[in-house]
Amino acid sequence: MPATKAQPKEMLPIVDKPAIQYIVEEAVKSGIESILIVTGRNKKTIEDHFDKSVELEQILKKKGKTDLLLEAQNITDMAKIHYIRQKEPLGLGHAILCAEQFIGDEPFAVLLGDDIMVSDPPALKQLMDVFDQTGSTVIGVQPVQHSEVNKYGIISAVAQTNQILHVKDLVEKPSPAKAPSNIAIMGRYVLKPSVFSILKTQKPGAGDEYQLTDALQQICHQENLLALELNGERFDIGDKLGYMKAIIEMGLEREELHPELFNYLQEVVKKEIRKVRKKAAV
Ligand code: G1P
Helix, strand or coil, X not given: CCCCCCCCHHHXXXXXXXXXXXXXXXXXXXXXXXXXXXXXXXXXHHHHHHCCCHHHHHHHHHCCCHHHHHHHHHHHHCCEEEEEEXXXXXCHHHHHHCCHHHHCCCCEEEECCCEEEECCCCHHHHHHHHHHHHCCEEEEEEECCHHHHHHCEEEEEXXXXXXXXXXXXXXXXXXXXXXXXXXEEEEEXXXXXXXXXXXXXXXXXXXXXXXXXXXXXXXXXXXCEEEEECCCEEEEXXXXXXXXXXXXXXXXXXXXXXXXXXXXXXXXXXXXXXXXHHHHHC
């Protein structure tokens, strides 16, 4: 706030792309061809972004701006994107339930719109590989600071092999005193369609919302639930500092921006050190 007063946070630009485009690109790079974006009130600009912009394409063609034209076309063509509206903000579990008809009877992936992951291979691909090898529901996790556990779904687990953990229990947003560990769910999941029947009978949980974590807790008591410690860096763009870090890191990833941005950051650090020293000398 206030940047997200009249626009969805998923449309906040990170360098030159809205956050949601990074998420869609991660899914596409992982091999996903069909995407359903669960939107809500105030999120129409997401649909406009992935829609074909005939006027813009004509202007770019006329001006001979081929690079930009290809980029605009690529946004529209990279995947089959569908939309469904979650009519009330009743929680992540409820949002996923909105996708039941679209999914049908196949395993599917969930990527949360405010968690940007920078990794190679993409975070989702890492999870899909584990699913292909094991056939088990698998969630992406990373350790977080103990003081921050109340922002996440937290797992209790035992190590299996190669960064794979066997989940024993999960709790959504526990207080640091009650958290079973500091291993947090990172907004990437590969789920089986059986999760829908659990979500349908579930009661609201933390924050009075229907929580996916609560459905996963039932799954882990009924069958094998795995967690994979994801390689890569995660940015929470729903958090002011996380958003600023994402812009800097994504800028540094761009070859054309790296040299000047790197120099600029060095200058900023030097300037700040000078300020601190001056203050200390007073
Ligand atoms: C959601 C999930 C939580 C997960 C988090 C990751 O929470 O409910 O389990 O750890 O995303 O970002 P939210 O951030 O939507 O409150």
